[in-house]
Amino acid sequence: MSYTLRINGEDRVVQDATISESLLFVLRERLGLPGTKGACEQGECGSCTVVMDGEAVCSCLVLAAGAIGADVRTIEAVSPAGEYNAVQEAFIAEGGVQCGFCTPGLVVAVQHLLDRTPDPSDLEIKEAISGNICRCTGYGRVFAAVRAARDARRAGAT
C-alpha cells in the first residue's frame, strides 16, 4: 500500500509499505529520518518521541498509516544542520549528552514541555521527562540542561 504523511511540514509519500509498520519504522527506514530512535518498542523509554498534532507521542506505538492527516514533527525539524536552538545548546553546554541515544527524544520532549510550560518547576521538569529513560547520565546533567534552556528562553533565546 502507499499513502502520504505530513512530516515536518512536508507531504511525504510512503510507497509499498505493509500495514503493520509503525510510524517509527516508516520515519527511519522509509523516509530517511533516522534521528528518531527506537529502544523498547513498548512506549516505555521515550527515545522515539515525536510531536503529533501538538502532542508528544511515542512513535513506536503509532501505526504509520494511522498518522495520515496528522501533523508530525521530528527531531530533524527542531533546528537546521549545525545550528542549535536553546534546548539543544543547553544539552551540549550542561553535559546532558553521553551516549546520546536518548537525546533526540529528550530534546523533542523538553522542547514540547517548554513550549507549553515556559517556567516549569524542578518537579514539573522531573515529571515531564519521566517517560524518557536515560541510562548514562543519571539525569543530573539533563535536569541542568532543562533548567538552563528554560532560563535562556525566558531571557529571549529560541
Add this chain to the structure above:
Amino acid sequence: MSTATRTDAPPRGGTLGDSARRPDAGPKVQGRFSFSSDAWATNMLWGATLRSTHAHARIVAVDVSAALAINGVSCVLTADDVPGLPTYGLIDADQPVFARDVVRYVGEPIAAVAADHPETCRRALEAIRVEYEPLPALTDPLRAADPATAPIHPRGNVLRHQRIRRGDPDATGPIVVEGTYEIGMQDQAFLGLEAALAMPDDDGAGLELYVATQWLHEDRKQIAACLALDPERVRLTLGGVGGAFGAREDISLQVHCALLCLRTRRPIKMQYGREESFLGHVHRHPARIWMRHHAERDGTLVKVEAKFWLDGGAYASTSSAVLINAITHAQGPYRCEHAVVDGWALRTNNPPCGAMRGFGVVQACFAHESQMDRVAAAAGLDPVEVRLRNAMHTGDRLITGQVVDSVAPVERCIRETAEIPLPAPLAPGADPLDLPGGSGLAAEQSRVRRGVGWGVSIKNLMYSEGFDDSSTARVQLSGGIATLEFATAEVGQGFLVLAQQIARTVLGVDRVVLAPIRTYVGSAGSTSASRQTWMSGGAVDGACRIARERLFEAVGEEHGIDPIRLAIDGTDVVDTAGTLRVPVAEATNARTFTGEFEHHHRPTGELDADGQGDCHVAFAFVAHRAVVDVDLDLGLVKVVQVATAQDVGRVLNPLAALGQLEGGIAQGLGLAVMEEIVLQDGRMRNPTFTDYLLPTSLDAPEVVARFVEEPEPMAPLGAKGIGEPPCISVTPAIVAAIRAATGRDLVRVPVRPQDVCL
C-alpha cells in the same frame, strides 16, 4: 541538582581540566549522529536470529526448508554453515556460533536468516522447525557446584574455582559476625540496541563490519576465527554506540551478520529488538555470598572469611575474571591481615553472565559493606567510625598479599562525604511526587520513615592476572591542526573529547580532528575496566609527545636553540630560556610531524594456588552516603540524596567526570531497589522495559559529589579511571539506609517491596 567543587585556576579552553565540549554532542542533540542502528546500504538485506525456546534440550532435527521457500528469503544458516571455529568467547571459546546438538539456555542461537524485510525475517524464523528433546535444566548454581551433578557441558560445571589463604586461618577476635547475601541478575540496559551492518568486499572474500562494540580488535579476532578468514579480510569500523556498560564486550550478532553477508554477497543489517537484546548479551552475575568477619572489641578487623558462588550461566564469557575480581575485593577498602576465601563461578542453564560495570566488585561490596555495619553494631560504633578505623592506606596489603601502591585516600573520601550536608527533612504536606512511589502517588506521608546508610569501595583499574594490556594511538600535526587516530571505542563515556583535550594541551593547537574509529590502527583494548583514560589517554598523550619532540627539534634547528629549552605555552612554541615565541600553527605550516605510541601498563602476575600474587594494576576508591524515605506499609523506597567523594586522581574534564559519577550512581540505585532479571526455570520473565524497571527522572536522587584529587603517579595523566567506582558502593549504602529506616535485616538486592513490608 548536583554540585561539585574545584579550586584550580582555569585552564585554557578545551585543554585538560576544562569542561570541554564533546565533539559528538552537536550531532547527537540534532539526531544527526549515526548510531550503528542507523547504518543503511542500498541493496541491503535484513538478518535475524532463531533462538532456543528451551533451557536445556537435545536438538533432534532442524528443518529450514519451509523458511527457504518464503518469497524474499535469501538464505538460512545453521551450525553446518560455520566455516571456521564453531565457537567463540572472550576467554574460553566455548559458546557456539549456532547450537548444533544441544541448547544450553533459553535464547541460544540456532539459525540465522537473511531476507528483504524484517517482517519476512520474522516469518522465516517462524517457519524453521526445530525438534527438541528436553533435558533437565540445571538452574541452581549451588547444585552446579556439587561434583555429583551431571555436567551440562564437556568442560564441566565449574567454570573456575579459586581460593585465597592469607595469614592465620584460625585467627579470631571477640567480635564475630556473619551473613549470607544475594545479588540479583542486573541488565546493562543500554538504550542503543545491538546493531550492525556488514558490507561484502568486491571479491566476496572479505567484509567490512560497522558495529557497536567495546573492543574492535577482539571482535575481529573472534569473527575471523569463526569465518576462517585472515583477520586482514575482516575490517571493523565502530558504528555509533548507544551505551555499553559491559554488555558489548562479548560477541552478540557480529558473527551471524558476517556469515550472512559472505553467503549472500549482499550488505546485511542486523538489529535486535529489546527482548532479543535481553537474550543476546551477557548480564551481571547473580551471586550468593557468605561472609564472616572477626574483629577486635574496638571494631578493628582481624579476619575475613567468605564463600562466593557466581552464576555464570551456560557459557564462560568473562566469568573466570569476574570471579577473581569478586574474591580479591572481599576485604573492601579496609586493612585485614587474615583471610580464608573461596569462590566458584558456575555453569548453569541460565542465560550467560559476564561483564557489567563494576565487574564482580559490585557483588563483593554489597556483602562486605553489609558486614561492616554488623561489625559496627557489635562494636558499638557508628558506620563512619568503623570504616575510618579500618580504612586502607597506601602501602597496606590486600588479602592477595599485593601491596596497594596506588594513591589510597579512603579516609579522605569518607571524611569529605561525611562533611556534605544532609538533606532537609521531608516537609509536612510534601508533593506526592516527592514521596516513595513517585508518580504512583501511593505513599502515605505519616507512614514514611527516613534512613541514612554508608558504603565505601575499592575497585581495581585495568585488566588483571598477567594480561599484557595496551593501547595504540597516532597523531599527525600539520598547519596547526592535529589529527588523531585510534581504535578506542567511544561508547558514550567521553573519550573523544578527552583525546582532543590531551592533544590541545600537549601540542598547543585548538583544532583536533578525529579519524574514524576502526581496525586500521593498532588495538586500543576494550572500553571497560575503567581503563581508557589511563590506557588510551596514555597512548594519545605519548603519541602527541613524540610529535611535539619532533616539532621542537625542527624549530630548535631553525633557530639554533637546543630543543630541550623549547616548550608549549598556550598555542605557541616558546624558548624557556630566551625570547623566541612561534605560534604552533606557523611552526607546522606546510610540514607534518607525526607520532605513534603504544601504551602499556606495568605487568601483573597470576594468583598462586593460595590466591597470592600481584594480580591487579591499580586501584580507585569511593565513599557513598545515601538518604532514603521508605513507606513502611507499601515497601516503596525513594532515594532522596546520595553524597559521594571519589578518588579520581585528577579531574580532566569536570563536567564529564560529574556525568560519570551521577550516571553510575543511578545504575547502583537501580540494583539496590528495582533492577532484576527474574528467571523461572532458566526463562526470563521480564525481558522488556515494561517489566524490567529502570530508574527514571522521578527516581533520580539529589547527587552531591566531590572529587578527591590526589594525582596518581603511575597514571600517564595523573588521572584514575572513574567509570566503575560510582556504581559500586552506592548500592550497599542505599540498602543500609533502608535498614536504618525500617529495622529490617535486608540481605539481598534489589530490595523488593515485600522484603520491606511483609
